[in-house]
Amino acid sequence: MSTVKKVRKAVLPVAGLGTRFLPATKAVPKEMLTIVDKPVVQYVVEEAAAAGIEHFVFVTGRNKAVIEDHFDIQFELNETLEARGKTAELANIKAMLPKAGSMSFTRQQEPLGLGHAVWCARDIIGDEPFALLLPDMLMQDARGCLSGMMNLYAQTGGNVVSVEECHPDLAHKYGIVGMGDEVGEGFKITEMVEKPAKGTAPSNWFINGRYILQPEIFDILETQERGAGNEIQLTDGMLRLAESQEFAGYRFRGNTFDCGSKDGFIKANLAFALARDDIRALIEDDLRALIG
Template sequence: MERTKTVRKAVIPVAGNGTRFLPATKAMPKEMLTIVDRPVVQYALDEAREAGIEHVVFVTSRNKQVIEDHFDDTPELISSLERSGKEAAVSELGRLLPAAGAVSFTRQQAPLGLGHAVWCARDLIGDEPFALLLPDMVSFGPRGCLSGLMDLYGEVGGNVVGVEQCAPEEASQYGIVGRGAAVRHGFAVSHMVEKPAPGTAPSNLFLNGRYILQPEVFGHLARQQRGAGNEIQLTDSMLKLSATQPFHAHVYEGRTYDCGSKQGFIEANVAFALARPDLGGALFEPLRDLVMAHGGGARAA
């Protein structure tokens, strides 16, 4: 039996325009909008590092230079903080800084879809399995979703996707997987359907933006075939790959917030703030009062 190759690299696509957040994203990438005090993209990198990823490839586009700057050293700022005695801030910035050479950046010159963005990272990934994290989808739980995928990958190899449950009536809004045979950290994927018609979904388990994929997916993406929205869709190539390679799914026990939507972004800010020892206690009562003032008590009753 061939030994399962270690997943060392991850791709984080950050080339989107963020039009749903205009005017905030007119001059600032949507990935730099903050959940409490960290940009959205930082959560994706932290999750990748927690899962043991050694090298992250960011797929960027025009006007995304600030993302590269965020993951670079800032000696002037560090010196200023040290002179001010703000050692905690210095320590936190140092902890979040990637190691030298541990991140790379490549460009997606045209907005041709997620599949095309992943394909743009092919030469930096090479002939090895890789993780893919969609930064808009932010994991909230005791540990990040990707760590669970890595556990399952260590058992079964192949391709692994992260899934969560949604309300059955919402299944038509997502990519949905069918549940096959169970394994210790998940199950075999029997179907993959992108936004199934109402009432036809094989389950209520939706793809939550975390993947481990084998490099053969690049061969399918290289055909540049257009799918939904006239874009090169990752799901289309995953479906083709599933004809020759196994796919398994890990059910994430935390919650994923879709920070590409305004509602999900606001919910994530509330959830992360309430979970923090320095903020949660002070925020709970004001938030409760706001909810009650806007009719939350009446709706709950």
């Protein structure tokens, strides 16, 4: 196999309106809703950074400027924290700041689908493989989902998607992959089916919101016809890409929370709070009492 080109850049589509969380998201982007004490999008950026990503490309829309501000220096805040002796809080804020020039922001002027959002990043990504992380999907795993995908990518090259199991009766709700030969912590993908009819799914492994894609996807998305929801669908583009390039599925064994849904958002808050020693003892008994 030829040398596998390093994945240095990641695309984060953050242009969605977050209508499922209205009125909370009327003025606050859904990506800035907090899981315990950090915005959802910060967890995703940290996952990507831990996997070796050097440059982050945010595909934004209107009313999303606060995301850019979040990853910038606030001199007044820093000065206030320092003056009040809040050294721990100041250290946390400084630690989350990206390196200068490591973040880019581009606009998706119209809500034309995930495939279109990815295509909007084409000039910043250039002729390189890239990671795609859906900020709604929050992964809880000691190693990090994208880090595991990077290990598999180093073995397979091509394209890699993260997959996890669902109950077979629910396979019709997801994008499902067909399973081929085992490789590393995953397998070769033989087919991809978006929301297969009940009883026809090739497996119960579904794509869960993390991708490593080759740049040829941009040329495909540029001419991709609109699909489900009258939008340009990424899955349709990947199906065309799979005609000439290989795809592998990385078996993600951690927990996935769909923070674009109210129940997923609440579960994520509980799971991440309970995973923290400084919070678990404060809420564990109260949670049991509430459930009781």
